Amino acid sequence: MAEKLKSVDVVLVGFGWTAAMVGQELTDAGLSVLAIERGSWRDTATDFAVTFAQDELRYMWRRELFQEPARDTLTFRNDAGQTALPMRHLGSFLPGSGVGGAGVHWNGQTWRFLPSDFNVRSHNEQRYGPLPTDMTVQDWGITYDELEPYYDKFEYLCGIGGKAGNLRGQIQEGGNPFEGPRSREYPNPPMDMAYAPTLFGEAAKKLGLRPFPCPSANMTRAYTNPLGVTLAPCTYCGFCEKFGCGNNSKASPQTTILPVLMQKDNFELRTECEVLSVNRDHAGKQATGVTYIDTRGRTFEQPAQLVILCAYGLHNVRLLLLSGIGTPYDPKTNEGAVGKNYAYQIVSGVDVFFDDKVMNPFVGAGALGIGIDEYNGDNFDHSGQGFIGGGYIACWNTNGRPIEHHPTPEGTPKWGSKWKRAVAENYLTTASISTHGAVMSHRRNCLDLDPTYRDIHGRPLMRLTFDFTENEHRMSDYLTKRAADIARAMDPREIHAKTRAGRYSIVPYQTTHNTGGAIMGSDPKTSVVNKYLQSWDISNLFVMGAGAFPQNPGYNPTGTVGALTYWAVNAIKSQYLKNPGPLIPT
């Protein structure tokens, strides 16, 4: 029997990016806020010190900062005809564990979605006619213009470095001309540019494209954010994604919010405590709090006035399913909403080999790159292409960590003397271009509870059913060809275009951009939360994170996750607290 604890105003499930943002805002509003995190406390000086943070084996390959499948994983199948089997070790994506969540080990590529990304169904149907029957993309129920102030707020929290391409409707030379209007310039200038992205930008220009420096959460100069927390300049060490930053140079909960939030007496963090369920009253209409378990196996009931799910998107969806909140999605009938419209990212790459141009790949940063956006979203005419959506193409200098990064030309054996020679000859002189494609939602791709496999607490694992469809493959092939065009214009010795063929696989790392399952929208029948990320079923329950994306556009998600969080918390502060109840009538 769970011991009942003293009630708090707000309980946050998980303590990564979104919980830190919500915690900071709601404690400022005078509420008592408790965050419950299943991992442990982590801070820069103790956990990511510059004397040992740059350890490729420990952090990337032995996965030390990530979720442990031994405690909790998911099962996976490509289609409903297969038996889903557990992801026994991590591969395709790397969710975080512990304070700061995946915000500790991200690269820092901080984009905004296009205005048309937010109404992808109505926009594409209007321009191209009806979409395929099983493509279940939906409008978000929110517009870019509504979200813009909150994108701005997140970018200024983080100190994003970049060059605006559209200031209040005026296109700016040197920025991304396709982006939605910004109310002001980025808080920091773009990163100093390494050689490979520079060559990519010159080649793109020759082809008539409009390259720009990609927006970066790696500090381009010392920066004090609006909370008064100072971040240090990035040292281009090449250990961002999969690593914590030892220099306080990468925006993360630790480097932007926690030094302020943790000082507050009306905030409490409990670590190594895992929330098992969201509890409801007898009528099932209001959340009464959560039940969690500590490391000694004791369970506690934590009452709260307001419950906000802030775990990784996938975990939020699973907690809804385990708690019996909302109607689980059924792909057979296309009814229900919880678990609906899981989406991901489709990525491909082109390696560009030179004889005499030294790229020094190790002079890197997670978001150090030049990109083009001509082929993203609906920035180009899709008539006759057989697909919708797109993605950016970029040349990044993220790292030269050699276990992961040792490009070899096409046809090189995988081992032996020839392999060794090819690695030695090409390591310093290869540039890598990547494409970052959208994944539209499809009826077959969804999340539910696995009937067989259990976690360490005996709860069903989440089951992921996912594959790329024709839309994704056509789109990714198109992007890969455009990337190869730019690669050839860089005047290399040879290129190796790595087209993304075949079924989705859980094995190789791709991106930690899992979206959907707790999607936002304007209709309670087809979405889990309303435009304020408030549960349609339970008005004192909010669900943050990329689970809200009805489909996944061709950009990294964190910028939009941050913007949606500030947008939702603003609605809680300005509307909900004054008059608790549904913010949108049903």
Next chain:
Amino acid sequence: MRIDKQRFTRRSLLAGGAVFGSSVALEPGAAISKSYSGEMPWSEGVADAPRPASPGAYVFFTPAEVAFVDAAVARLIPADDLGPGAKEADVTIFLDRQLAGDYGRAQRWYMLGPWQQGAETQGYQSRLTPAQLYRISIAFIDDHCRKAFDNKAFSALSLQRQDEMLMRLEKGQLRVPGIGPRPIEGEGVKSDTFFAQLLQNTIEGFFSDPLYGGNREMVAWKLIGFPGARYDYRDYVSEHGKKLNLAPIAIKA
């Protein structure tokens, strides 16, 4: 792998009476639920430093396994006119320490049943830990070689024969009994499962920080021009196209 990571918190009692973050000495590695409020948690003199490979003799591999691994990694990354290979870089020691530790035990992996063979896209479904996979596969390969090649173990074959055998393993042309989801009644698993594991771990041992026992004297980093554990390249970002010739640095100097 967290060691000696004991922390103290200001608040030790919750209103509900549950005790968190008590200041009693903890078992090394023990994770105890804690509560933090009213201060930025930080402890003096505590760092989550890495654990280096232990010095000395082999702790996991048997002598026969050492002979196999020495021979195999020397073919995967050979010594040649470019410099030392995996064997000379002590990759065998690296593998030994990895397999003897958390990784070899699959400590972070989900290892609950039921076990079932899946599609390739569903990933690893063997019930064996990495350590068990090496043990069973090496014994099988040596046994297979002895039967096929005049009672010679893999390490006693000519280099050309060794390469041919590795290629057969890579292509999955052999079936290793006892490494599938159902080792007792099963018919085995194609040899590419073990080969992929061996190759990946060999590359890890060659290129990882010498802290873990391989990449002796940073030979792999010198081979390609990776400066290792340096942490500040601001001076070099704009040195476009310039070969920097930076001497590598390791975490454990």
